[in-house]
Amino acid sequence: MTETNRSPEYRLAVGVLHGLREDLIHDAFAYRPLPPMRTDGPLLGGLPDLIRKGVQWVPHALMLSVAAVIAMAGLVYQGLNADMFFENMLPAALIALAVIRPVGAFWLTLTAPTWTSLFTGYYDSYHWLPGAFVAHLLIMFVVAVRSRPRTAAWMWLLTTASSVGAEVVIGNYYFQNNPQMFLASAVVLVVAVAISVRRTADQEVRAERTVTAVERGKRTVLEERTTIARELHDVVAHHMSVVAIQAEAAPYRVEDPPEELVKAFATIRENAVSALTELRRILGVVRAEDYEAPDAPQPVLADLDSLVANVRETGLDAEKIVTGAVRPLPQGVELSAYRIVQEALSNVLRHAPGATARVEVSYVLGGLGLRVVNTAPQGEVRPSPGAGHGITGMRERIAMLGGELTAGATRDGGYEVVAFVPVALTEQETTPEPKPAGPERARATGNPGTFGTGPADGTEQRTVILEKPTAVTAPTEEKPS
Numbered sequence: 001m002t003e004t005n006r007s008p009e010y011r012l013a014v015g016v017l018h019g020l021r022e023d024l025i026h027d028a029f030a031y032r033p034l035p036p037m038r039t040d041g042p043l044l045g046g047l048p049d050l051i052r053k054g055v056q057w058v059p060h061a062l063m064l065s066v067a068a069v070i071a072m073a074g075l076v077y078q079g080l081n082a083d084m085f086f087e088n089m090l091p092a093a094l095i096a097l098a099v100i101r102p103v104g105a106f107w108l109t110l111t112a113p114t115w116t117s118l119f120t121g122y123y124d125s126y127h128w129l130p131g132a133f134v135a136h137l138l139i140m141f142v143v144a145v146r147s148r149p150r151t152a153a154w155m156w157l158l159t160t161a162s163s164v165g166a167e168v169v170i171g172n173y174y175f176q177n178n179p180q181m182f183l184a185s186a187v188v189l190v191v192a193v194a195i196s197v198r199r200t201a202d203q204e205v206r207a208e209r210t211v212t213a214v215e216r217g218k219r220t221v222l223e224e225r226t227t228i229a230r231e232l233h234d235v236v237a238h239h240m241s242v243v244a245i246q247a248e249a250a251p252y253r254v255e256d257p258p259e260e261l262v263k264a265f266a267t268i269r270e271n272a273v274s275a276l277t278e279l280r281r282i283l284g285v286v287r288a289e290d291y292e293a294p295d296a297p298q299p300v301l302a303d304l305d306s307l308v309a310n311v312r313e314t315g316l317d318a319e320k321i322v323t324g325a326v327r328p329l330p331q332g333v334e335l336s337a338y339r340i341v342q343e344a345l346s347n348v349l350r351h352a353p354g355a356t357a358r359v360e361v362s363y364v365l366g367g368l369g370l371r372v373v374n375t376a377p378q379g380e381v382r383p384s385p386g387a388g389h390g391i392t393g394m395r396e397r398i399a400m401l402g403g404e405l406t407a408g409a410t411r412d413g414g415y416e417v418v419a420f421v422p423v424a425l426t427e428q429e430t431t432p433e434p435k436p437a438g439p440e441r442a443r444a445t446g447n448p449g450t451f452g453t454g455p456a457d458g459t460e461q462r463t464v465i466l467e468k469p470t471a472v473t474a475p476t477e478e479k480p481s
Helices: 008-025 049-055 058-077 082-098 102-120 130-145 149-169 178-253 259-286 301-313 331-351 389-400 439-445
Strands: 317-323 356-364 367-374 404-409 415-422
Touching: 008 102, 008 149, 058 082, 058 130, 082 102, 082 130, 102 130, 102 149, 130 149, 130 178, 149 178, 178 259, 178 331, 178 389, 301 317, 301 331, 301 356, 331 356, 331 367, 331 389, 331 415, 389 404, 389 415
Parallel strands: 317 356
Antiparallel strands: 356 367, 367 415, 404 415
């Protein structure tokens, strides 16, 4: 007779017995220590770290305290004897055992009343003495909280069957407290199951939120990369168009150009036009349905003055400081730098009401440095949906350019975003230039060792002279260093 030919009742019985074996019989005395209590909820999450570390061990302390009370009660009322051991010390020891091996402790408390009756001869007394009564309820609660609901049902049925069997075999029908045990255990197990179900639901919700946050982060990265691709399309398309036009016009700039030269420039033009076609095709794939191409050129660092002015109109006290020798940078670098500053200022407006902001742009020898820092917020900070996505976009832009970006809180409670974009040096920058001497140097830089005067448009711009002041002498020729 095969398994498929078994009756439904037989398969149900086999399934029930398999559940009993899996929940309470298999590895009953396995090491299952009681985990620390979670303290990251709304009630305990605001406590100091030191107090939270102590609070997480409260369940362990409560169980050991109950065990100590039961043991002390036996010593006070009965003294040191065999009866006290079975009636008080054994239940107390089993409660302590439940901290590390709860299922094994359940089986021992389930049979402990029978052992007590046999060894002490209290056949005419209550089946569940006070110490065993409290210990069994507490251990069942601990096991049920950490198990599935069917385990609680099994423990209640086993407690009922064991109590009834002991009452029929060795008990006194007039002095038994088994009905009280049936009712009290049912109430305790219902509460434990409710806590277990709620905790399981919370764990599932947290797991789903974690998965959702990961997926949202991946989608944010993809959306940001798509946005970057759209913005850089105009920059790349402009350069490729210039290449195509110059390649087409180059042969006409030379009188009687060789045929090989004409063919080479024609090939360059064809490749540039082909690259433009492919670029437009790719952009068509990543472009959203509601995307509209911008009418104006993509912004650059020269547009930061307008950006800061617009931010001031919204109520944010912002300033811009430029250090180093201002020079043109690749359009992709300037676009990404502008977007980073724009997003950082938007974060200040959203997350730091009443704060002041400062934008620092540093033209250094190896690239471009950016720093946007704000003071601590002065008003109530309201939670903003999608927090953290702006930082993700900044990191994507910097990673695309091979730079580095750090973002974090400052010591005074504010926030800062610091980025560095490497830019390859041009031939003009790598070639040293003669330094003017004496008055010429003073006229070129203002007072030596001080900040040069800023431009007339009111923008705060500083150029730091690191060399020491030199004495004013007659103009002399100086060879390039």
